Structure formats: structure tokens, C-alpha cells
Amino acid sequence: MLIVQKYGGTSVANVERIKAVAGRVVKATQEGNQVVVVVSAMAGETDKLINLAHKISQNPSDREMDLLLSSGERVTSALTAIAIESLGHKAMAFTGRQMGIITDTVHTKARIEKITGERAKKVLDEGYVVVVAGFQGVTEHKDEVTTLGRGGSDLSAVAIAQALNADLCEIYTDVDGVYTTDPNIVPEARKLDKISYEEMLELASLGAKVLQTRSVEFAMNYGVPVVVRSSFNNNPGTLVTKEDKDMEKVAVSGVAYDKNQAKITVTGVPDKPGIAAKLFKGIADANMIVDMIVQNVSSDGKAADISFTVPKTESKKALKMTEAIVRELGAKGVTLRDDIAKISIVGVGMRTHSGVAAKMFDTLAGHGINIVMISTSEIKVSCVIDAKYTELAVRVLHDAFELEKA
Amino acid sequence: MLIVQKYGGTSVANVERIKAVAGRVVKATQEGNQVVVVVSAMAGETDKLINLAHKISQNPSDREMDLLLSSGERVTSALTAIAIESLGHKAMAFTGRQMGIITDTVHTKARIEKITGERAKKVLDEGYVVVVAGFQGVTEHKDEVTTLGRGGSDLSAVAIAQALNADLCEIYTDVDGVYTTDPNIVPEARKLDKISYEEMLELASLGAKVLQTRSVEFAMNYGVPVVVRSSFNNNPGTLVTKEDKDMEKVAVSGVAYDKNQAKITVTGVPDKPGIAAKLFKGIADANMIVDMIVQNVSSDGKAADISFTVPKTESKKALKMTEAIVRELGAKGVTLRDDIAKISIVGVGMRTHSGVAAKMFDTLAGHGINIVMISTSEIKVSCVIDAKYTELAVRVLHDAFELEKA
Numbered sequence: 001m002l003i004v005q006k007y008g009g010t011s012v013a014n015v016e017r018i019k020a021v022a023g024r025v026v027k028a029t030q031e032g033n034q035v036v037v038v039v040s041a042m043a044g045e046t047d048k049l050i051n052l053a054h055k056i057s058q059n060p061s062d063r064e065m066d067l068l069l070s071s072g073e074r075v076t077s078a079l080t081a082i083a084i085e086s087l088g089h090k091a092m093a094f095t096g097r098q099m100g101i102i103t104d105t106v107h108t109k110a111r112i113e114k115i116t117g118e119r120a121k122k123v124l125d126e127g128y129v130v131v132v133a134g135f136q137g138v139t140e141h142k143d144e145v146t147t148l149g150r151g152g153s154d155l156s157a158v159a160i161a162q163a164l165n166a167d168l169c170e171i172y173t174d175v176d177g178v179y180t181t182d183p184n185i186v187p188e189a190r191k192l193d194k195i196s197y198e199e200m201l202e203l204a205s206l207g208a209k210v211l212q213t214r215s216v217e218f219a220m221n222y223g224v225p226v227v228v229r230s231s232f233n234n235n236p237g238t239l240v241t242k243e244d245k246d247m248e249k250v251a252v253s254g255v256a257y258d259k260n261q262a263k264i265t266v267t268g269v270p271d272k273p274g275i276a277a278k279l280f281k282g283i284a285d286a287n288m289i290v291d292m293i294v295q296n297v298s299s300d301g302k303a304a305d306i307s308f309t310v311p312k313t314e315s316k317k318a319l320k321m322t323e324a325i326v327r328e329l330g331a332k333g334v335t336l337r338d339d340i341a342k343i344s345i346v347g348v349g350m351r352t353h354s355g356v357a358a359k360m361f362d363t364l365a366g367h368g369i370n371i372v373m374i375s376t377s378e379i380k381v382s383c384v385i386d387a388k389y390t391e392l393a394v395r396v397l398h399d400a401f402e403l404e405k406a
Numbered sequence: 407m408l409i410v411q412k413y414g415g416t417s418v419a420n421v422e423r424i425k426a427v428a429g430r431v432v433k434a435t436q437e438g439n440q441v442v443v444v445v446s447a448m449a450g451e452t453d454k455l456i457n458l459a460h461k462i463s464q465n466p467s468d469r470e471m472d473l474l475l476s477s478g479e480r481v482t483s484a485l486t487a488i489a490i491e492s493l494g495h496k497a498m499a500f501t502g503r504q505m506g507i508i509t510d511t512v513h514t515k516a517r518i519e520k521i522t523g524e525r526a527k528k529v530l531d532e533g534y535v536v537v538v539a540g541f542q543g544v545t546e547h548k549d550e551v552t553t554l555g556r557g558g559s560d561l562s563a564v565a566i567a568q569a570l571n572a573d574l575c576e577i578y579t580d581v582d583g584v585y586t587t588d589p590n591i592v593p594e595a596r597k598l599d600k601i602s603y604e605e606m607l608e609l610a611s612l613g614a615k616v617l618q619t620r621s622v623e624f625a626m627n628y629g630v631p632v633v634v635r636s637s638f639n640n641n642p643g644t645l646v647t648k649e650d651k652d653m654e655k656v657a658v659s660g661v662a663y664d665k666n667q668a669k670i671t672v673t674g675v676p677d678k679p680g681i682a683a684k685l686f687k688g689i690a691d692a693n694m695i696v697d698m699i700v701q702n703v704s705s706d707g708k709a710a711d712i713s714f715t716v717p718k719t720e721s722k723k724a725l726k727m728t729e730a731i732v733r734e735l736g737a738k739g740v741t742l743r744d745d746i747a748k749i750s751i752v753g754v755g756m757r758t759h760s761g762v763a764a765k766m767f768d769t770l771a772g773h774g775i776n777i778v779m780i781s782t783s784e785i786k787v788s789c790v791i792d793a794k795y796t797e798l799a800v801r802v803l804h805d806a807f808e809l810e811k812a
Contacts, residue, residue, distance in 0.1 A: 015461040049481065055421040056485055057492035064491075064499050068484035071477035075455065078474035079462055085470075086463035093470050098549065119549075142548070143504065143525075 001167040002034045002124070006134065006157030009043035010174040011231035012076050021172075021231060022083035025129055029089060034124050036164065037131045038157040039080050041072025062107035066136075066147045070096070073133035073153065081131040091129040094120060096136035096145070101156065103137035103146045109287070110137060110146035112155065112218075115163035124164075132160060151212030158215045162222045169224050171211060172231035177238030178203065178210055180403035181255040185394045188404040193236075195253060196243040202346040202380045203256050216240065243348050251353035252401040255394050258342040259387055261291060262315035263373065264322055265307040268332025271297060275329055276306060282325045288314050292342070292375040292382065303332070307373060309384065312338055340372060341390040344382040345397060357381045363400040369393055407573040408440045408530070412540065412563035415449035416580040417637035418482050427578075427637060428489035431535055435495060440530050442570065443537045444563040445486050447478025468513035472542075472553045476502070479539035479559065487537040497535040500526060502542035502551070507562065509543035509552045515693075516543060516552035518561065518624075521569035530570075538566060557618030564621045568628040575630055577617060578637035583644030584609065584616055586809035587661040591800045594810040599642075601659060602649040608752040608786045609662050622646070649754050657759035658807040661800050664748040665793060667697060668721035669779065670728055671713040674738025677703060681735055682712060688731045694720050698748070698781040698788065709738070713779060715790065718744055746778060747796040750788040751803060763787045769806040775799055 005025065012018050021037070028035050049068050053060045060068075077093040084091035100116030120130045134153025137146050148155050154171060161169035176191055178200065183189040195203075197220035204213040210228055219226050219240065229237025247253070269275055276295065283290055293308045310318040319336045326334050343364075350356050360381050364371060369392065373384035385393055398404070411431065418424050427443075434441050455474050459466045466474075483499040490497035506522030526536045540559025543552050554561050560577060567575035582597055584606065589595040601609075603626035610619040616634055625632050625646065635643025653659070675681055682701065689696055699714045716724040725742045732740050749770075756762050766787050770777060775798065779790035791799055804810070 015458060018462060052421060052481075052485055053488055056424060056489045059492075060488040061491055064484040064487045067499050067501065068481055068488075071480045074477045074480075075458075075474055078470040079458055081470045082459055082466040082474075083462045085467060086465075093473050095473065095551070145501070 001032070002036070002164060003028060004036045004038060004157050004161040004164070004166045004169045005172060006038040006153060006170065007040065007080075007172045007231055008153065008174070009040045009045070011172050012039055012080065013043040017231075018076070018079050018083050021080060022087055024231065025084055026087045026089050029129060035129050036120065036124070036160060036166070037080060037129060038134045038153055038160060039073060039076040039131060040134050040153040042076055045072040045075070063144065066107045066145050069147050070133070070136040070145050073135050077131045077133040081129075084129050084131065089129060090127050091131055092123055093131045093133070095133050096156070097138040097142060099130075099132045099160065101137035101159070102140055103148070105139050105144065105146070107144075107146055109149040112137060112148065112159045113140070115159055117160065117163050121164065132156065149214070151209075151215070154212040154215035155218060158219045158224050158226060161224050162218070166224075169219070169226045170237075171226060171228045173210065173228065174230065174232065175210065176230045176233070176235045177228050178240070178254070180253065181394055181398050182257070185391050186398045189398065190404055190406065192238050192253065194239040194241055194247070196247050196348050197240060198243060198379055199247075199253050199346050199348055200240045202344065202377070203254055211240070248349050248352055250347060251349040251356050252345045252347040252403065253349070254346050255397045255401070255403065256344045256346060257390050257394050258344075259390060260312045261309040261340060261342055261384070262312045262318075262336060262338035263307055263309050263340050263384060264315070264318055265305060265335045265337070266322060266326055266331050266333075267305050267335070268303045269306055270330055271302055271304055278329065279306065279322070279325050280308075282321055283310070283318060286317070286321060288318055292373055292384065294373050294375070309340075309342070309373070339387045340384050341387040341393075342382050342384050343390070343393045343397065344380055345401065346380045348379050350379050350381075359400060360397060363396050364393060367392060367396050407438070408442070408570060409434060410442045410444060410563050410567040410570070410572045410575045411578060412444040412559060412576065413446065413486075413578045413637055414559065414580070415446045415451070417578050418445055418486065419449040423637075424482070424485050424489050427486060428493055430637065431490055432493045432495050435535060441535050442526065442530070442566060442572070443486060443535060444540045444559055444566060445479060445482040445537060446540050446559040448482055451478040451481070469550065472513045472551050475553050476539070476542040476551050479541050483537045483539040487535075490535050490537065495535060496533055497537055498529055499537045499539070501539050502562070503544040503548060505536075505538045505566065507543035507565070508546055509554070511545050511550065511552070513550075513552055515555040518543060518554065518565045519546070521565055523566065523569050527570065538562065555620070557621070560618040560621035561624060564625045564630050564632060567630050568624070573631075575625070575632045576643075577632060577634045579616065579634065580636065580638065581616065582636045582639070582641045583634050584646070584660070586659065587800055587804050588663070591797050592804045595804065596810055596812065598644050598659065600645040600647055600653070602653050602754050603646060604649060604785055605653075605659050605752050605754055606646045608750065608783070609660055617646070654755050654758055656753060657755040657762050658751045658753040658809065659755070660752050661803045661807070661809065662750045662752060663796050663800050664750075665796060666718045667715040667746060667748055667790070668718045668724075668742060668744035669713055669715050669746050669790060670721070670724055671711060671741045671743070672728060672732055672737050672739075673711050673741070674709045675712055676736055677708055677710055684735065685712065685728070685731050686714075688727055689716070689724060692723070692727060694724055698779055698790065700779050700781070715746075715748070715779070745793045746790050747793040747799075748788050748790050749796065749799045749803065750786055751807065752786045754785050756785050756787075765806060766803060769802050770799060773798060773802050
């Protein structure tokens with residue numbers, strides 16, 4: 001088998017852990033596999049570099065940030081290759097460029113366009129383990145270093161697995177796999193043996209930080225089988241794969257929460273066509289990602305309130321921008337609320353089970369939790385609530401849908 | 407003017423110092439200059455990375471070490487560009503690859519073959535400051551990252567100055583310039599206004615750590631004017647340039663010392679042709695640099711003693727290797743002595759002043775300092791002495807040649 005193994009920051013946080021990773025890699029080769037390893041920066045390194053840059057400038061250029069941040073993964077890739085070699089197995093560290101990871105030119109959140117990987121294929125056949133610096137690529141003519149955005153090493157791994165036609169992509173992290181919810185909040189939370197790409201995608205985008213969203217999208221689009229497992233034990237992990245009959249039997253697979261959103265409400269928006277388009281175009285142009293959008297027409301039908309959520313880190317910027325657009329539109333005002341949380345239930349079984357959303361609303365209401373916004377998709381129901389009820393909401397929903405039972 | 411400014415590790419050791427460097431760079435542009443900045447890794451970073459690697463492996467591969475160590479300068483180049491931009495001046499960080507620094511393939515001590523620098527020229531003309539990550543390059547086909555050896559950022563700077571046809575190469579460090587000797591040992595040591603390439607070369611290779619040896623060789627070969635000055639004040643520094651009449655007036659320009667050598671003596675070497683060649687070929691093949699070599703034929707003319715010095719860090723390795731060769735040659739034995747120091751006097755004026763060496767030996771003898779080995783060049787006399795007399799020897803020689811006087 002050709003296996004791509006990705007190790008996150010906590011799995012390579014220090015010399016001892018890097019040695020442990022090397023041991024795991026060599027074991028996989030001894031079992032007859034070819035192995036490509038993708039590594040993140042050592043835990044804390046990326047934040048350290050970001051802090052240095054922000055101490056120097058409020059607004060560092062994206063191009064230089066990419067050059068800066070890409071160094072963390074280069075360090076880990078070299079150290080990991082050295083660790084594998086010290087165990088007597090041939091290994092070679094590759095930068096994003098050496099791996100042939102070609103991206104577009106959008107610094108700090110570049111998209112992978114293709115992975116050539118010729119040199120990797122060659123040295124794999126020569127018996128080397130290839131250790132790739134995650135999170136990074138180069139632009140078409142290899143002039144510029146780019147990074148793939150936070151958590152981008154997951155995407156590196158999945159894309160490399162696809163490019164090399166790997167049999168499996170293992171994502172090693174500090175948890176055993178994907179749980180029905182956060183075990184820190186619900187001790188009875190159960191590890192799932194497998195989960196569909198679609199569900200994983202919803203969970204990832206909802207703030208369950210096991211896999212980066214784009215990596216799941218990529219895996220889904222190309223059918224790359226992904227296993228999420230812990231680098232600290234030998235438990236089997238969770239397989240992320242195509243939806244199957246088993247998965248449809250249960251209505252809800254998991255409960256997720258996200259405390260990193262803020263809600264902006266524009267009040268008294270004149271009820272004319274094209275207003276919402278104008279508002280969200282301005283925000284999209286600033287590369288800000290709006291999650292939920294809810295619009296209510298006022299009782300007299302002449303004006304509307306529009307609420308939407310943005311990442312909390314960008315809420316100030318979004319507020320400023322919205323205020324500017326609002327003046328132009330002739331709306332009444334803008335408010336920002338950041339003491340909110342989004343609670344979601346996810347499951348492909350929802351498609352065939354009725355009453356799931358109603359049960360969610362009822363459960364929350366039964367515990368005195370007010371719902372501020374609602375948004376639904378085919379396999380998900382999300383409610384924005386007061387942040388202080390987050391843990392309570394997760395617990396009562398996990399209980400109501402009996403997720404502790406297999 | 408086009409100026410290349412190189413800032414060493416202590417000059418970019420933290421955020422405040424990087425900001426100070428940015429201020430100095432912007433000032434130079436405001437005076438009407440185009441500026442290329444070459445930066446080292448932040449003080450301590452390279453050692454930190456080396457330690458990590460050595461904790462993982464006794465013998466990390468050179469290729470991976472280059473990938474590992476090159477990251478330090480990349481970080482500083484990005485941060486420095488960000489700092490310059492925060493002062494309102496356009497700046498762009500370049501890796502060794504982006505600067506077009508092409509080297510041979512000898513990892514960890516690569517030699518620069520050429521610098522294309524086209525992109526740098528272009529963006530300089532567009533008004534950017536170019537900030538280059540020092541110490542690194544890429545191989546011909548840009549497949550591999552290489553580093554230039556310890557202190558290699560000096561070489562990066564001088565070679566870039568030559569490639570871009572710069573008017574001046576300023577090496578910023580934590581000392582004011584080149585002194586007649588170490589001011590920590592002789593408080594009366596005097597800063598030299600200028601010094602010849604040849605003298606600087608001898609001083610650099612003798613362990614006066616102001617400029618890396620190969621960078622001086624390069625500057626000399628191409629006539630690149632180099633100024634050594636402090637990044638912590640505005641003192642004028644020392645100009646390293648072609649020998650001129652003024653320089654020849656004084657016999658001795660400076661006194662240097664080097665405590666980082668060890669002496670290996672092979673005793674009872676059969677007096678046959680080709681023996682020394684065999685010995686030193688073995689050592690050269692291991693990429694070890696032998697400094698002084700002295701051979702004495704024994705009184706009966708049938709055997710000789712050969713002594714040579716190697717860097718202290720490689721003395722164990724050299725001893726081992728020598729022992730192997732010695733068995734083959736049929737010599738009597740090998741001894742290692744590492745409690746030695748090399749004291750040298752340097753000056754282009756020696757060529758025209760006689761009795762300089764005699765005065766050195768006499769001065770040392772007059773203070774009871776025994777001379778273990780002697781080696782001379784046109785502009786230098788070096789003596790190996792007992793390490794414990796190092797400071798004394800430096801002081802008495804500085805005094806004897808009246809170096810405190812201009």
C-alpha cells in the first residue's frame with residue numbers, strides 16, 4: 001500500500017514526539033507500505049511567528065507572511081526526515097516546492113491547482129520515505145511561496161494522497177477520531193467508526209477542529225479515503241468515507257458547536273431588490289466568510305432586518321465595512337453581538353428521518369435556551385444561541401438524540 | 407548609490423532590533439540610495455535548530471540540515487521586510503532561490519557559483535528595498551536548498567554586492583569595526599579606519615570573528631569595497647579595501663588569537679617520500695581543514711615528527727583518522743594536544759619592514775612564553791603557545807608593536 005500519513009502540530013511538538021512519529025512511520029514501512037509523511041509546524045511555532053510579525057506591524061503583507069509561516073513546516077520536515085534516518089530507514093524531506101505543490105497566487109489562503117510529485121514518486125520507488133512540509137506550495141512559475149491557510153497541512157496530505165493515487169490518507173492528531181460530540185463537554189461522547197464526507201464537512205465547518213474543511217471537500221471530490229486517528233496510541237480511529245446504508249439508519253451522527261462566530265444585524269433595511277446583494281458583495285470582496293444569513297421583513301412590510309454571522313476575529317472589520325455600506329443603503333443601523341454560539345446537529349440520516357429539527361428546537365426550549373438564529377441544510381440543523389448556554393445545549397442534545405448508543 | 411547592507415544575528419535578535427534595522431534601511435533610502443538588505447537568522451536561532459537536530463540524531467544528513475537551517479534566515483527576511491513596510495517604504499523579502507543564488511551541491515558548505523538577481527534588479531528599480539535571506543542558495547536546477555557554512559551571510563552580502571555591481575557593501579555587526587586586537591583583552595586596542603583585504607583575510611582566518619573568511623576572499627577577488635560597522639550606533643566603521651601606501655607604513659596592523667585549534671603530532675614517521683602526502687590526503691578527503699603544518703626530521707635523519715593543527719571541534723575525528731593512517735605508514739605514535747592557542751601578528755607593512763618576526767619571538771620569550779609551533783606568510787607571523795598565556799601574549803605584543811598609536 002501507499003499511505004500518506006499527516007502529523008499535526010501536537011504530534012511533532014518536541015524531539016521526543018518527532019522520534020515517536022519516526023517510529024510509527026518506520027513500522028508502517030516494515031509492514032510493506034510505501035509512506036509519504038506530511039508534517040505541520042511544531043505546536044506553537046506558527047503562533048509564535050504570527051506574534052512576531054504583529055509586534056512589528058499591524059498589517060504585515062500577505063506575501064511576507066507566507067514566507068515567514070512556511071518556515072515552521074520546513075523545520076519539522078527536516079527534523080522528521082533526520083529522525084527516520086536515525087532509525088536506519090532512508091528518508092528525504094521535501095518542501096512544498098520540491099513536492100511540486102502548485103497553487104494559485106492568493107497569499108495566506110492559496111488553493112492547490114496541481115501536484116506534480118514526480119520526484120517524490122521516483123524516490124519512493126528507490127525506497128525512501130518522503131517527508132513533506134505541509135501547509136505550503138509555490139505559484140505556477142515557482143516564483144512565490146504560498147500557504148494554504150490555517151490547518152492547511154490536512155489539505156496538503158489529502159491532495160498528495162490523491163496526486164500519488166495513495167491507498168489511504170491517515171490524519172494523525174491528538175484525539176482518537178471523530179466523536180459524537182466534544183468529550184470534554186459530554187464524557188459519554190462516542191467515537192464513530194466511520195462517518196460520511198458530507199457529515200465530516202459539516203462538522204469541520206461547524207468548528208469541530210479534527211479536519212480542516214477544505215481537506216474534507218477535497219477528499220470528498222476525489223474519493224480519497226481518510227482515517228483520523230491519534231498519534232499517541234494505536235486505536236483504530238475514524239474512517240471518513242462515502243455515505244453508505246449503515247449511516248442512514250441514524251438520524252443524527254453528532255452535535256457540534258462553534259463559539260468563534262459573531263452576529264451582525266442590520267436594522268431597517270429598505271425593502272428594495274438588490275440590497276442584500278450589495279451588502280454581501282462588499283463583504284465577500286474583502287475575502288470575509290459569512291456563515292449564516294437570516295432576513296426578516298418588518299411587520300409593516302417596508303423594511304427588513306438582516307442578520308449574518310462572521311468569524312469573531314473579523315467581526316470588527318466586518319462591522320466597519322457594514323456600517324459604510326449601510327449608510328449608502330439608507331438602513332437604520334448596525335449592531336454587533338459576539339457573545340453567541342452556534343450549536344448544530346449533523347447526520348445524513350436526516351434526509352430520511354422527519355421531525356429532527358423540531359426535536360432540536362423542543363429540546364433547547366425545554367431547557368430555557370432561546371434560539372437567536374436558525375439555519376438548515378439537508379443534513380444539518382444549526383441554531384445560534386446565547387454563548388453561556390453552549391455546554392448545556394450540547395449535553396441536552398447529545399442526550400435527546402441518544403448519541404452515546406452505538 | 408546602490409548599497410548592500412548585511413545585518414548579523416545580534417542586529418536582528420528581537421523585534422525591537424529588527425525595527426531599528428528597518429529605520430536604518432529607510433534612512434539610507436531617504437538619502438537617495440537603493441538598498442539591498444541581507445539578514446542572518448535571529449541570534450541563537452541557528453544554534454537552537456542545530457541542537458534540535460542533534461537531539462534527534464548524532465549524524466543528521468547534510469541535505470536535511472540545510473533545509474532545516476535555511477529557515478532561520480527566511481524568518482528574519484520576512485520580518486525585516488514587514489518592518490520596513492510598516493515604516494511606509496516598499497520592501498520585498500527574497501529567499502536565496504528568489505535572489506537567484508546558485509551554488510554547487512556541497513550541502514552545509516556550498517560555494518556560490520553565480521547570482522542571477524534579475525528579479526531583484528527589477529524590483530529595486532520599482533522602488534523596493536530587497537531583503538534577502540542570507541546564508542543560503544539553491545543548486546543549479548533549483549532542486550535543492552543549500553547553505554554556505556557558518557557566517558555565510560557575509561558571503562551572501564559580498565557576492566550580491568558584486569553581482570548587482572553595488573557601490574558599497576556594509577556589514578553591520580555588534581562591534582564598531584576592526585580593532586588592532588580584541589578590546590576585551592587590551593582596552594587600549596584601537597579601531598582601524600581601513601585595512602587591506604589581505605590583512606582582513608589573515609585576521610578573519612585567525613579567528614578575529616568580524617568577517618567570515620570566504621566573504622573577504624570574495625571581496626578581494628572582485629574588489630568589492632566592504633565597510634564593517636555597528637548596527638547599534640552611527641560610528642563610521644572600518645573600510646576593508648585594496649592595499650595602499652598608508653597601510654605599508656606600519657609593520658603590524660593587528661594582533662589576533664585563536665583558541666579553537668588543536669595540535670596533532672605524529673612521531674617517528676619513516677623518512678620516505680610521499681608520507682606527508684598520504685597523511686594529509688586522508689584528512690583533506692574528510693573535508694577537514696588543516697591550518698599549520700610543521701615537520702622536523704629527527705637527529706638520526708631516519709624518522710620525522712609531523713605536527714599540524716585542526717579545528718578543536720574536529721580534533722577527535724582527526725585523531726582517529728590519523729591513528730588509522732599512522733598504522734598504515736608505520737609511524738611510532740600520535741598525540742593530541744588541545745590546550746593550545748595561536749597568536750598572530752598581521753600587517754602588509756611586514757613585506758618592507760625587517761625584524762618583525764624576531765621582535766615577536768623576543769617579546770614572547772621575554773615574558774616566559776614558550777613557542778610550540780611557528781608559521782609565517784608574507785604578511786603574518788603565527789605562533790602556537792600554551793593556551794593559558796593567550797591574553798598575556800596578546801597584551802605584550804600589542805604593546806611591543808605600539809598598536810595603540812595611530
